[in-house]
Amino acid sequence: MTLFETVFSGNDAVYGLTEGAVNAAIEQHGADKAVSFPNTAYCLPCYYAVTGVKVKTLGELKEALGVVKTLMTREMRLNDVFMSGVATALCAEFIEVLKYIDDAEPYTEPCYGHLADAVIRELGVPLVTGDIPGVAVILGSAPTKEEAVALVKSYQAQGILVTLVGGVIDQVAEAGMKTGANLRVIPLGKDVTSVIHVVSVALRAALIFGNVTPGDAANLMKYTFERVPAFVNAFAPLDDVIVACGAGAIALGFPVITNQEGVSTVPKSLILQPDVSKFNATSLEARDIKIKITNIDIPVAFASAFEGEIIRRGDMQVEFDGSRVDCAELVQSAEATEIEDHKITVIGPEADEMELGSKNSIAYVVKVAGKNMQSDFEPVIERKFHNYINCIEGVYHTGQRDMQRIRISKDAFHAGFRLKHIGEVLYASVKNEFDAVVDKCEVVIYTDPAECKRIRHEVAVPTFNKRDDRLKSLTDESVDVYYSCILCQAFSPSHVCVVTPERLGLCGAVSWLDAKATNELDPNGPCQVITKEKCIDERIGEYEDVNEAVRKFSQGALEEVSLYSIMEKPMTSCGCFECICGIEPFSNGVVITNREYAGMTPLGMTFPELASMTGGGVQTPGFMGHGKHFIGSKKFMKAEGGIERIVWMPKELKEFVAERLNQTAKELYGIDNFTDMVGDETIATDPEELVAFLTEKGHPALGLDPMM
Ligand code: SF4
Ligand code: NI
Ligand code: NI
Structure with a gap:
């Protein structure tokens, strides 16, 4: 045939x-x-x-x-x-x-089947930053289970998201390999038809981020071909059905690599690679995927795929816990003469001198020097520690400042991992990512409890306090420039975020300080300076310079944008927003919901439904994607009256933002404990019940003018 x-x-x-x-x-x-x-x-x-x-x-x-x-x-x-x-x-x-x-729930562990919209939105940022450089679809059974595991691990080590269909799922399970979305290895299902669940991710990406019109098949395929870095590895024997599915993949621009002898190959699209150990290299070449290499001298793997790995108590060798004992993590600028580059010192016991399962103190100080270094970059670098340490296979990190928590697994420990290797990781990662501002870097790791106590209280906490004062003094009025961010244009070609001190990027990952550092690190990169000299309308936060910048960076797709209004020229959304806010007509207010909340809102829509109302870099008055931290900002919907419009949030989100939101409400309107007036799913998910609750609480939105 x-x-x-x-x-x-x-x-x-x-x-x-x-x-x-x-x-x-x-x-x-x-x-x-x-x-x-x-x-x-x-x-x-x-x-x-x-x-x-x-x-x-x-x-x-x-x-x-x-x-x-x-x-x-x-x-x-x-x-x-x-x-x-x-x-x-x-x-x-x-x-x-x-x-x-x-x-029905047709898929059971370890298989996922259909993937939620929220999963795709979460993938947005790692895909644009290249943290996830590609998506592999592995189909069928490898010649041996050892080869299956080796192939999957090779992608995992590169940060590539791996989806599995068919026999390979049992092969990696038999070999004892852990899988799951948090490890970037997602078994979809054992029937070949379950491959559609990854195709569905690619096509929804086009709708969510790309603003492709549903039904516009030509642009849909152009989008997946140009912007979704996926490819297929299909193991022999191929039957007609698999080949037909493969033709579908190729139509979307995803090359198929197979070890099926005698297959009629198509250049760059259907490729024969008889040697399974070369599938990885052949696939990356066919899809033109470049891998960022960070060589770090440690005895375990280091890859972004391990970021989501969790270490349970029983699997843990030792732990460090800032909520119980003295801990700290700190970046300190110093003079170049004070620093010996790549010096790593451990002061106090090493991991092998600590009792199995024990809770210990740890404080690490990363000293950096460079002629372009500024103290504003210290917290930017420091906040990356969480990613860096988490990327270590068998090491888990949460929290920050003096509240971090670290676990080292028994497996990592037995592979030879020690605390000095945390120093290696911090050194290599900081030098690698911040090379434009860090010329020299030295790491001191304290585990001696008295030293940890001293570092925490005499060095770290005073530094954190100073930084907090600096952050408080940073307002939209107090700075001379804002920044654009176009990182998401890889997927949302006309989307531009305008990042200001009081309005962070909608992904939640880019603050004004981050944007400033990004600009310094890469002056031609995604974040550019925007001046704010020509104010058009202070009420909605519209500036001629901002409009010019937005016009330029959206290649003319967007004409005018306001910083503080959800109704008039609102900022656009790409798709990776943490929260979505939409107007609630019965209460003259707005409802906010976040990606993690799967339930219903009083608007009769869930997060994915609300989220689908906006995106793709298009302005949609009445709906706005934004970061969690924007909720407590004095600039949140300032044009429409500000945070007193907020009438409903999921309980967890409300608790997360409560402290800042309440403080802002107190400062702006003199209201105490504002969050007590805001509904959540335990109070009402029905608009009438919500209004009854708001009336009872005397919520200020009820007395405001309607927004429409
Ligand atoms: Fe994307 Fe905006 Fe975040 Fe930049 S700030 S990464 S453009 S969402
Ligand atoms: Ni880890
Ligand atoms: Ni985005």
Whole structure:
């Protein structure tokens, strides 16, 4: 059979199966039965992205199947092969959605099946920063389980997100390899149709970040080809169905690498690599993925894939806990003459002199010197310690300042990992990432309890207090410039964030100080200086210079933007916002919800549904993506009256922001304990009940002018 015939035959086979399954489902449940995937605003995301039609019932699914049939043309042109590949993928989505009827949970550990919109939004930042340089889809069974594990680990060590479909899932499980989204290895499912769950991620990325119009198939494929760095590794033996799915992948721009002898190859698209140990290199080359290499001399792996790893008490060798004993982490600028580059000192006991399972003190001071170093960069560098230390395989880090907590696993300890290696990691990472400002770097690690106490109280805490005073004095009025951030343009080509002291980037990861440091580190990079000399309208925070910058950085897609209004020329969103806020007409207020909250809001929409109202760098008055820390800001919706418009938040978010929000409410309006007046899901998720609650509490929003 030629490649064409193989694809057509695989497509026909899957179509037949789908038709049978849909008919059987209608017979069993009736045509009005609802079908949907959980936690998405896009119904059947692939079908919606390709056709622009939202399928909601079995009857509509059957109609959709008729549309799929029209893609299955049988001329012998390349386009027919691609469209048959797409048709195969859509059929796979139909088969998969049937598994979710009646809110079933068809996938059990370790498999994930369908991935929520929130997962995609979370991937936004690591993908644009190159922390996740690519997405691998591994399909079938490797020749041996050792080869399966080696391949998966090779990607994991590069930070590549790995998804697994079919036999490889059992192979890595048998080999005892840990998997899970927090380790960037996601088993999707054992049926080949479960591959659609990663395709669904790629296509939703185009809708969420790319502002691609649903139904605009040509632009959809252009987007995935240009911006989603995915590729497929398909193990022999390939059957017709897998080849047909592969044609779908190629249509989206994802090359397929296989060890199937005799396969008819297509340059740069369907590639034969008989040696599985070379799959990694061949795949990266085919998809043109470059890996940032950080060589650090430690006895365990160091990769961003280990950032989410958790170490349980039973697996732990030793721990350090700033909430119980004296700990601190600190960056200190010093004179170049005071520093010996790459010197690492441990003062006090090493890990092998500590009792198994014990809780200890630790304080590390990273001294840096450089002619471009500024004290404003100290907290920026310091905040990265969390990532750096977490990237160590077998080491877990949370918290910051003098409240950090670190666990070292038994496995890492037995591999030879010691505290001095934390010094190596901090040294190498700081030198690597901050080379433009750090010329010399030295690390001192204290574990002696008396020394830790001294460092914490006499050195670190006074420094933190000084920095907090500096932060408090940083207001939008007190600085001369703001910064643009266009990091997200990799996925949202026309999105620009304007970052000010009182309004951080909507991802929550870029403050004004971060943007300033980024600009200093890379003057031609994503963050550029924006002057603010020509104010147009103080009330909504509109400046001629800001508009000019936004026009330039959005390549003309965006004309005017305000800093302080959600209704008039609001700032755009890319897709990776931590929170989304939308107006609630019954109370004249706004509802905020965050990515972690899966439940309903009084707007009758969940986070993914609300989030889908905005994004892609487009202005949508009434909806605004923003960072968590923006909620307590005096500039939050200042034009519409400010934070007194906030009527509802998920309980956890409310608690997270309470201290600052209450302080701001006190300062702006003289209200005590403002958060007690704000609803949450334990109080109401229904607008009428919410208004009753707000009335009872005398919430100020009720007395304000309507926003619309
Ligand atoms: Fe993306 Fe804005 Fe965050 Fe920059 S500040 S990374 S553009 S969301
Ligand atoms: Ni770790
Ligand atoms: Ni973004």
